[in-house]
Amino acid sequence: MTKRVSLTQYLVEQQREHGQIPAQLRLLIEVVARACKRIAISVNKGALGEVLGSAGSENVQGEVQKKLDIISNEVLIEANEWGGHLAAMASEEMDSIHVVPNRYPQGEYLLMFDPLDGSSNIDVNVSIGTIFSVLKKPNDDPNVIEPVSEADFLQPGHQQAAAGYCVYGPQTTLVLTVGHGVAMFTLDREQGSWVLTTDKVEIPADTKEFAINMSNMRHWAPPVSRYISECLAGKEGVRGKDFNMRWVASMVADVHRIMTRGGIFMYPWDKREPTKPGKLRLMYEANPMAFLIEQAGGMATNGTERIMDLPPTKLHERVSVILGSKNEVQRVTDYHKEAA
Ligand code: AHM
Ligand code: MG
Numbered sequence: 001m002t003k004r005v006s007l008t009q010y011l012v013e014q015q016r017e018h019g020q021i022p023a024q025l026r027l028l029i030e031v032v033a034r035a036c037k038r039i040a041i042s043v044n045k046g047a048l049g050e051v052l053g054s055a056g057s058e059n060v061q062g063e064v065q066k067k068l069d070i071i072s073n074e075v076l077i078e079a080n081e082w083g084g085h086l087a088a089m090a091s092e093e094m095d096s097i098h099v100v101p102n103r104y105p106q107g108e109y110l111l112m113f114d115p116l117d118g119s120s121n122i123d124v125n126v127s128i129g130t131i132f133s134v135l136k137k138p139n140d141d142p143n144v145i146e147p148v149s150e151a152d153f154l155q156p157g158h159q160q161a162a163a164g165y166c167v168y169g170p171q172t173t174l175v176l177t178v179g180h181g182v183a184m185f186t187l188d189r190e191q192g193s194w195v196l197t198t199d200k201v202e203i204p205a206d207t208k209e210f211a212i213n214m215s216n217m218r219h220w221a222p223p224v225s226r227y228i229s230e231c232l233a234g235k236e237g238v239r240g241k242d243f244n245m246r247w248v249a250s251m252v253a254d255v256h257r258i259m260t261r262g263g264i265f266m267y268p269w270d271k272r273e274p275t276k277p278g279k280l281r282l283m284y285e286a287n288p289m290a291f292l293i294e295q296a297g298g299m300a301t302n303g304t305e306r307i308m309d310l311p312p313t314k315l316h317e318r319v320s321v322i323l324g325s326k327n328e329v330q331r332v333t334d335y336h337k338e339a340a
Contacts, residue, residue, distance in 0.1 A: 004195050004196075005195070005196040006193055006194060006195060006196070007029075007030065007033055007174070007185050007193075007194035007196070008030065009196075010183060010185075010196050010199075011026045011029060011030070011178075012026075014178055014180060017180075018178075018179075018180050020178070020179065020180075021178055024084075024085040024107050024108060024109060025085070025109065025134065025161055025162060025178070027083055027084075027085045028080070028083070028085040028086065028107075028109055028111065028134060028162075029134075029162060029164075029176065029178070031079050031080050031083055031085070032076070032079070032080070032111070032113075032132055032164070033166075033174055033185075033194055034079060035075050035076045035078075035079035035080070035130075036130050036166035036172075036174060037172075037187065037192065038075045038079070039068075039071070039072045039075055039076075039115070039116070039130060039166070039168070040166070040168050040172045040187060042068060042071055042072070042075075043068065043122075043128065043168040044168075046125065050067075051067050051068050051071060052066075052067065052068070052122065052123050053066065053067055053123065054066055054067070055067045055069070055070050057070070059092065059093050059094075059095075060094070060095040060316055061092075061316060063119075065093060065119075066116070066119045066122050066123075068116050068119075068122050068128075069093050069115060069116045069119055070093065072115035072116040072130060073091050073093040073094065073113075073115040073116075075115075076089070076091070076111075076113055076115055076130070076132075077089060077091075077098060080111060081098075081100050081101065081104060082104045083104075083107070084104065084105040084106075084107050085107035085108075085109055086100050086106075086107045086109050086110070086111055087099070087100060087106050087107055087108060087109065087110055087137045087148040087152075088100060088110055088111075088137075088148045088152070088153075089110070089111045089112070089113070090110070090111075090112045090113075090150075090153055090283065090284075090315055091112070091113050091114070091115055091284070092113070092114040092115070092281055092284045092285075092316070093115055096150065096315070097148070097149075097150050097153065097315070099147075099148055106145070106148075108136055108137050108139070109134055109135070109136060109137065109161065110134070110135045110136070110137050110148070110152060110153055111132060111133075111134055112132065112133045112134075112135070112153065112283050112284055112288075113130060113131060113132040113133070113284060114130070114131040114132075114281065114284040114285055115130055116128055116129070116130060117129050117130065117131050117165075117250055117251050117252045117285065118248070118249065118250025118251065118252060118253065120249060121248070121249060121250050121253075126248065126249075126250065126253070127167055127168060127169035127170075127248060127250055127252070127253035127256075128167075128168050128250050128252065128253070129165050129166055129167040129168060129250060129251075129252025129253065129256075130165060130166045130168075130252075131164075131165045131251070131252060131284060131285055131288050131289065132163065132164055132165070132288060133157075133160055133162075133163045133283065133284065133287055133288035133291070134160060134161045134162040134163065135152075135153065135155050135159060135160060135161060136159070136161055137152050138152055138155070150315055153283065153312075153315060154311070154312045154313065154314070154315075155312070156308060156309055156310060156311055156312070157282075157286075157287035157288075157290055157291060157307060157308030157309075157310070158308040158309060160179075160287060160288065160291050160308075161178070161179070162176070162177065162178045162179070163176075163177055163287070163288035163289075163291040163292055164176040164177065164288065164292070165252050165255070165256070165288065165289070165292070166252075167252045167253060167256045169253060169256075171186055171187070172186070172187035172189075173185065173186050173187070173197075173256065174186075174187070174194055175201075175256065175259060175292060177291055177292050177295040179295070180295075181199070181200045181201070181295055181296070182200070182201040182259070182292055182295045182296045183196060183198065183199050183200070183201070184196075184197050184198040184199075184201060184259070185197060201259055201296040202296055202297050203258060203259065203262050203293065203296045203297050203298040203324065203325055203326070204261075204262040204325055205297070205325055205326040205327045206262070206325060206327050206328070207262040207263045207264060207324065207325040207328055208241055208242065208243050208244060209243065209244045209245070209246055209257075209261075209262065209263040209264070210228070210231055210243055210244075210245055210246075210263065210264050210265075210266070210328075211245070211246050211247050211248075211254045211257075211258075211263060211264065211265045211266065211324075212224075212228060212245075212247065212265075212266045212267070212268075213247060213249065213267070214228075214245070214247070216270050216272070219270035219271040219272050220268060220270050220271075221268065221269060221270070221271075221303075221336075221339075222339055223303065223332065223335035223336040223338070223339045224266065224268045224270075224303075224332070224335075226335055227331065227332045227335055231243035231245075246263070251265070251267070251280065251285055251289065255289050255292070255293070255323070258293070258298070258323075258324045258325070259292070259293075259296060262324065262325045263324050263325060264322070264323070264324040264325055264328040264329060264332070265321070265322075265323050265324050266321065266322045266323075266332070267279050267280050267320070267321045268303065268320045268321070268322060269302075269303070269320040276318050277302070277317075277318050277319050277320055278302070278318045278319045278320035278321060279318060280318065280319060280321050281316060281317065281318055281319070282307075282310065282312055282317040282318065282319040283312060283315060283316075283317065285321070286300070286302075286307050286319045286321050287307065287308060289321075289323060290306075290307040290308050290323060291308060293323045293324065294308065297326065298323060298324050298325060298326055298329065299323065299324070299325075299326045299329040299330060299333075300321070300322070300323035300324075300329065301322050301323075301329060301332075301333045302319050302320040302321065302322070303320050303322060303332070303333060303336040304333065304336050304337060304340065307319065307321065307323070
């Protein structure tokens with residue numbers, strides 16, 4: 001029988017090999033992974049756990065919150081606030097940052113999350129997920145402990161210490177990077193443990209599969225329309241090959257497919273909301289996914305710039321997202337540059 005490697009063992013070995021996973025970061029990742037197990041239990045119960053449907057409230061972006069959005073947010077906060085590894089948290093579902101209460105020790109990390117991505121898929125029993133990103137609290141003077149503020153979170157994605165997502169689908173899978181490649185862990189439900197099932201994930205540079213919400217076609221910018229129409233033209237067109245389309249409408253599930261077999265995912269800026277840079281959130285969705293995608297050999301841009309180099313100006317900032325197989329993302333990015 002092959003030896004099973006647990007999440008803890010993987011992290012310990014990463015630390016030995018690269019010496020860059022401080023104990024606090026290891027603890028943080030394990031706590032997030034444990035919270036994801038609890039969220040998975042609620043997701044699996046569905047109607048039996050009375051967790052489906054709307055909570056009757058709206059988040060800061062004016063989106064209707066589902067019961068599971070709120071439950072997942074609370075699970076992540078409760079699990080993380082007492083361990084001493086965090087200074088503060090920020091979530092897609094909260095207006096402002098949640099500073100670790102005084103009764104607990106303050107750690108040096110900042111955690112950001114989209115507690116339950118793909119909310120529109122909750123009630124229809126389609127894959128959903130949790131996305132998270134970890135930054136270090138900036139500290140100019142090690143002798144002075146500054147109170148944590150929202151400005152501490154506004155760091156570009158390339159400064160992330162770790163990022164990951166958990167997909168609640170037919171299997172519950174945790175996908176993680178601490179900056180040395182990407183690893184996937186599958187939840188063994190009987191044992192309650194995360195088992196390493198794929199190490200060193202590699203996204204093929206070429207693909208014949210794209211993911212975009214086609215119903216927005218009439219609103220797209222010309223470079224996006226150009227790219228997709230060339231894909232749709234198939235073998236007879238300039239690309240000379242047939243493309244397939246897949247769209248789950250849960251970013252986690254769409255990105256997970258790309259992590260598994262390649263592809264390109266786009267949620268580009270469109271004319272519906274001309275003044276907003278895009279729909280997806282930079283801090284909770286785009287940056288962590290961009291970090292994972294790049295660590296697996298892929299590419300992530302907003303059409304013109306690398307997502308992880310964008311300087312955030314506010315917590316709930318939105319961004320245009322194009323990510324996945326390198327050669328395709330490069331092509332769409334080139335189309336944007338040519339059109340500029
Ligand atoms: P959410 O965080 O409220 O669930 O919104 C994000 C989701 C993404 O997972 C997905 O890519 C996108 O919204 C789908 O949006 P739409 O169906 O409006 O095109
Ligand atoms: Mg989301």
